[in-house]
Amino acid sequence: MVDIRAWPRPVVLLCGTLLVAGVYYAAGRLGLSQQLTADGAVVTPIWPPTGLAVACLLLFGARCVPGIALGALLVIVSLGRPGVESIGIVAGNTVAPVCSYLMLRAVGFRVSLSRLRDGVALVFLGALTAMLISSGMGVGMLVVSDKLPSGDLGLVWLAWWVGDAMGVLLVTPLLLLLYRARLPPASARWAEAVGLTVLVAFLVPLIMYSTVSLLFLVYPLLIWSVLRFQLAGGIPCALYASVLATVVAREEVGAFGRLSDIETMMRLQAFNGTLGLTALLLSAVITEQLNTRRSVERACQELVEALQHLNAGGSQSQGGSP
Known part of the structure; x- marks a missing residue:
């Protein structure tokens, strides 16, 4: 078995960044496979990469940020030729999970989710509040670059925000649970x-x-x-x-x-x-x-x-x- 701890630190960080980016990209493609069309706008009801990003930050810290940014960029590139608005979207999809992580740390969040305050913090800080950043920056960049009609602004922003928040509400707890899961003893x-x-x-x-x-x-x-x-x-x-x-x-x-x-x-x-x-x-x-x-x-x-x-x-x- 290879001892990763013996590897040079830059190599470990590079491998970790590529791993996070690859998993983020896979989660993004999975989310894009379940798109909906609402009044001409394409939306994703659940966006798993946000939940994955928040879980990685909570478990492994800020060293996951480059992998999250790279993964967000790969998802956008896979959709077609990226434009200037892609910079804002990548920034929003990176900054929002980081803000979620920082706010949760500030209130003493426990990854075990063993207290009511942990659940409330994840809902109202990690999901609903932090994801205002990604949805706001993403929709704002689309409007500025004339990629989104102003009449669709409210609908697309709401769908973007809810989709990102749902990723945190459903995917982050599952990943935190799987990380510390242990096979229980046989019982009834x-x-x-x-x-x-x-x-x-x-x-x-x-x-x-x-x-x-x-x-x-x-x-x-x-x-x-x-x-x-x-x-x-x-x-x-x-x-x-x-x-x-x-x-x-x-x-x-x-x-x-x-x-x-x-x-x-x-x-x-x-x-x-x-x-x-x-x-x-x-x-x-x-x-x-x-x-x-x-x-x-x-x-x-x-x-x-x-x-x-x-x-x-x-x-x-x-x-x-x-």
């Missing part, structure tokens, strides 16, 4: 996990492709996943349902049939957003409660052991007295 919960996975995989497509709007039926499955498995159950379920909803919306069938382009985008973004918020915040609340309960139980156990030790010491002193 394995059977429940497998059963829940099969049920979600079977029912969610039926709900999405139903000609009757039954999107609300996804939420009981999501809540069950969160209640039993917290983040490990909620985020994959939410991401699976969001991706499938995007596919159905592109096909203009099921719950998204007989809708205009604007109505399709608004319904899809609202659905995806509520899924991500529910999974992230509810799992954070439950995890925090479980950790508090374990702390109380541990403190009670230590108190019992201390009392037992004191009683044992008292009995020995009484037995040894004349």
